[in-house]
Amino acid sequence: MRSALVTAVMAFILYLILTVGTGDILFWSSAEIVAGILLSIVAGIFGRKLLFKNEDYRMLNPKRWIYFIAYLCPFLVAMARANIDVAYRVITGRINPGIVKISPGLKTDLGITMLANSITLTPGTLSVEINEKTNDLYIHWINVKHKEPNIEEVCNGFPKWIRRIAE
Amino acid sequence: MMIDTIIYIFLGIGVFFNGLGSFGLIRFPDVYTRLHAATKCTTFGSIFTSLGVIVYGFYHWHVDSASYGVLAIHAFIALLALVITNPTGAHAIARAAHRSGVYPKRAVVDKLREGDLSD
Numbered sequence: 001m002r003s004a005l006v007t008a009v010m011a012f013i014l015y016l017i018l019t020v021g022t023g024d025i026l027f028w029s030s031a032e033i034v035a036g037i038l039l040s041i042v043a044g045i046f047g048r049k050l051l052f053k054n055e056d057y058r059m060l061n062p063k064r065w066i067y068f069i070a071y072l073c074p075f076l077v078a079m080a081r082a083n084i085d086v087a088y089r090v091i092t093g094r095i096n097p098g099i100v101k102i103s104p105g106l107k108t109d110l111g112i113t114m115l116a117n118s119i120t121l122t123p124g125t126l127s128v129e130i131n132e133k134t135n136d137l138y139i140h141w142i143n144v145k146h147k148e149p150n151i152e153e154v155c156n157g158f159p160k161w162i163r164r165i166a167e
Numbered sequence: 168m169m170i171d172t173i174i175y176i177f178l179g180i181g182v183f184f185n186g187l188g189s190f191g192l193i194r195f196p197d198v199y200t201r202l203h204a205a206t207k208c209t210t211f212g213s214i215f216t217s218l219g220v221i222v223y224g225f226y227h228w229h230v231d232s233a234s235y236g237v238l239a240i241h242a243f244i245a246l247l248a249l250v251i252t253n254p255t256g257a258h259a260i261a262r263a264a265h266r267s268g269v270y271p272k273r274a275v276v277d278k279l280r281e282g283d284l285s286d
Contacts, residue, residue: 018244021237083184083211086203090191097200098276099265120254121210126202127254128261129279138279140199140261140271147276 003052006060008044010051012036059110064165071161078122078156085124089142098144099128102151103136104159111166112137118158125154170226174219181215184208197272198264206257210250217246 015036016028023029028036058064089095106112112135116127124142131138139154151159191204224239265279 017240020240021233027233079207079211082207086191086207087184087187090187090194090204090208093194095195095200095273096275097197097271098274099271099279100276101278116258117251117254120206120257121250124203126199126206126261127258128199128265140203142200142203144275 002057004044004048006044006057007047007051008040011043011047012040015040059166067161067165071165074156074161075118075122075158082122082124086142089124096143097140098147099138099140100144100147100149100154101136101138102149102154103134104151104155106135106159106162106167108167111162114162114166115155115158118162119155122155122158170222174223177215177219177222181212181217181219184212184215186212188212198269199261199271202257202261206253210253213249214246217242217249221246 016033019032019036020027022032025033104112104115106115112130116130116137119125119127119137119139126140126142127137128140129138130136141149141154145153185208188204188208191208192201195201195204220242221239224235224237224242226235228236228239270277270280
C-alpha cells in the first residue's frame with residue numbers, strides 16, 4: 001500500500017514536470033492535473049513492486065539526495081577530464097588497453113549500477129562485466145598502468161560517495 | 168547578445184566533442200576502444216548542445232513567453248535520460264561483444280578472459 005502511494009506521488013511529480021506550461025493554475029491546466037492524478041494512480045498500482053523492491057524505502061531519505069547532488073561536482077570534473085583525455089588519445093592514437101578487475105565492495109543493486117555507470121562516463125574506463133556473486137567489476141581501461149590496480153586509480157574515490165548515497 | 172555568445176560557445180564545444188567521437192570511431196582498433204570514443208565524447212558533446220538549448224529556452228521564457236520554458240525543461244529531461252541510458256547501452260554492447268568472443272586488440276591484460284566467470 002505504502003509503496004503504491006509513493007510510486008503514484010513520484011509519477012504525478014514527473015507528469016507535472018513534463019506538462020509544465022499548459023495552463024494557468026500555477027503552470028498547469030485543470031484537465032492536465034486531473035489526467036495526471038488518474039494516470040499516476042494507475043501507474044502506482046501497477047508499478048508498486050518495481051520501484052521499491054522488498055519494501056525498502058532508504059532512498060526517500062533526503063540526506064541521500066543531498067549527497068547525490070554534492071556527488072555531481074566531483075563527478076562532472078572527472079567527466080570533463082575524461083573527455084579531454086579521450087580527445088588526446090583520439091588525436092595521438094596512444095592507447096594501452098586491457099581489461100582489469102576491481103572489487104568495490106558495494107552490496108546493493110542500485111549502488112553497483114551507479115558505480116558502473118559512473119565508471120563508464122569517467123576517465124578512460126568502460127565497465128564490461130560484473131560477477132553477480134561477489135559484485136566485482138571487470139573494466140576495460142584504455143591506458144593500463146598496473147595489471148592489478150587499486151580502486152582509487154580506476155574510479156577516483158567514487159565508491160566512497162556511492163556508499164553514502166545508495167547503501 | 169551576451170546570451171547568444173554563451174549559446175554559441177556551448178554549441179561549439181558540443182559539436183567539437185561529437186565530431187571527435189565520430190573521428191575516434193574510425194581511428195581506434197577494436198570495439199571497446201571505439202565504444203570509449205562513441206559513448207564518452209557523444210555524452211559530453213550532447214550535454215553541451217542540450218545546455219545550449221536550455222539556456223536559450225530559459226532566456227526566452229524570461230523575455231518572450233512561457234512556451235520557451237517548456238522547451239528548456241523538456242531538453243533537460245532528455246539530457247537526464249541520455250546520461251543514464253548512454254553508459255548502460257555501452258555496457259550492454261561491451262558485454263555482448265566479450266561474450267560472443269570478440270577480445271580486445273593490443274590488450275596488455277584481459278582479466279575477464281583469464282577469470283573464472285563461467286556462467
